[in-house]
Amino acid sequence: MTCPRARLSRTPAIGSAERPLRRSVSPDVSAFLAERHGLDGVRLELGAAVTAFHGTEGRVASVVTDDGRELPADLVVVGVGVVPATGIAVTAGLAVDGDNGGVTVDGALRTSDPRVFAIGDCASFPSEHAGHRVRLESVQNATDQGRHLAAVLLGQDPGQYRELPWFWTHQGRTKVQIAGIGRPSVHRIVRGDRSSGKFSVFSFDGAHPGAALLAVESVNSPGDHLAARRILEAGRTPSLADLADPSFDLKAYSRFVPLPA
Known part of the structure; x- marks a missing residue:
């Protein structure tokens, strides 16, 4: 823009x-x-x-x-965005994702050469939260992938990289916080009072009973954001009926959701 x-x-x-x-x-x-x-x-x-x-x-x-x-x-x-600098990777013969331009890595953040890793804004990795390969430009992603790689290099075998993506932006007086990654065709529930400037949008993979929660966008609602992160990190989903009920206490629900070890 x-x-x-x-x-x-x-x-x-x-x-x-x-x-x-x-x-x-x-x-x-x-x-x-x-x-x-x-x-x-x-x-x-x-x-x-x-x-x-x-x-x-x-x-x-x-x-x-x-x-x-x-x-x-x-x-x-x-503001024109960025293009990942993959010249060194190409010169070294590493695979590059043709769709998003990032250096292709697997779930452990290894490139096509198992001796070489890539993390952060330039890395294209398979995300279970998005349901496809993504390249994320965010502080959270770079930090969490750095921690994951440090554990790999120290021989701790942390397994596949599965951290929940989360983001934020300040738009004038408005703060938007996002947990998870939404998809184009989803079912959404809006909670909160839009007229007051405080609300959250919950995106599900469908409108059927048992639909999975994919992402939550919170506008000037940090409590909802933190609760959503806890719920999504645990792989849990409140029901559509619960979220449609204004009396449903999202924060209380999240307190009884155990975080992964």
């Missing part, structure tokens, strides 16, 4: 996706964030791509979008 800043009161934010954080959060959370950004004076220009910056003497004056608009700006902040 590119943020040309013409006026503090109505800062345009340009994004090529149709909603904020489309790849990271559910439509419920995206809609809430769009509303909050609007209240904070940010004008979202979504579904548009930046094609050029115009200016003079090395200073930007406007941003041009692919639909022909030219937005005035005196400061532009550009």
